[in-house]
Amino acid sequence: QVQLQESGPGLVKPSETLSLTCTVSGGSVTSGSYYWSWIRQPPGKGLEWIGYISYIGSTNYNPSLKSRVTISVGTSNNQFSLRLNSVTTADTAVYYCARDPLEGAADVWGQGTLVTVSS
Amino acid sequence: DIQMTQSPSSVSASVGDRVTITCRASQGVSSWLAWYQQKPGKAPKLLIYGASSLQSGAPARFSGSGSGTDFTLTISNLQPEDFAIYYCQQAHTFPWTFGQGTKVEI
Numbered sequence: 382q383v384q385l386q387e388s389g390p391g392l393v394k395p396s397e398t399l400s401l402t403c404t405v406s407g408g409s410v411t412s413g414s415y416y417w418s419w420i421r422q423p424p425g426k427g428l429e430w431i432g433y434i435s436y437i438g439s440t441n442y443n444p445s446l447k448s449r450v451t452i453s454v455g456t457s458n459n460q461f462s463l464r465l466n467s468v469t470t471a472d473t474a475v476y477y478c479a480r481d482p483l484e485g486a487a488d489v490w491g492q493g494t495l496v497t498v499s500s
Numbered sequence: 501d502i503q504m505t506q507s508p509s510s511v512s513a514s515v516g517d518r519v520t521i522t523c524r525a526s527q528g529v530s531s532w533l534a535w536y537q538q539k540p541g542k543a544p545k546l547l548i549y550g551a552s553s554l555q556s557g558a559p560a561r562f563s564g565s566g567s568g569t570d571f572t573l574t575i576s577n578l579q580p581e582d583f584a585i586y587y588c589q590q591a592h593t594f595p596w597t598f599g600q601g602t603k604v605e606i
Binding site for chain 2: 427
């Protein structure tokens, strides 16, 4: 049973870089046929797809964030990461990592981690 | 971006009721449409993918239909644990986009 867990700082200052890691238990980011995604949800609001990295290492990002976002595989094949540069208070959200078996639908999600952008 | 519009924004229902939620895409998404359920403080849970395929483990009282621009999620025989927010999401065109959510409440 694959499980995902987000980790990283819960507080980031404006203009700095938000960095989160998703650890995959019971699986590998580089095996199987999956998209590994990041999705966020501002407090009390809806969901926004940030982007994904595929099992072969290709990436796709939301154009609204493309200039600031990087998704990469971690040093171990059971982790993938999100970096979001030059954050503002508008980037305050619960950040989720998720797995998509190439169906365009996320079937496994992490529990989510709240990141607050504040000085 | 493809805009996903759900209706209604909220619906009041009772246990045992049949509830229908509609999702309309601003342009055709074929069958690349998923439905999720989200409860307070929890991650979304996949219910339906490919517009009408029931995700493994999701109760059979959930069903999805539609293609192109108009989609429906139906919950038959509403149960207490079904009170939540429901989101549709298209995966036909990048960026993948979600509807604004429909709250099913008592």
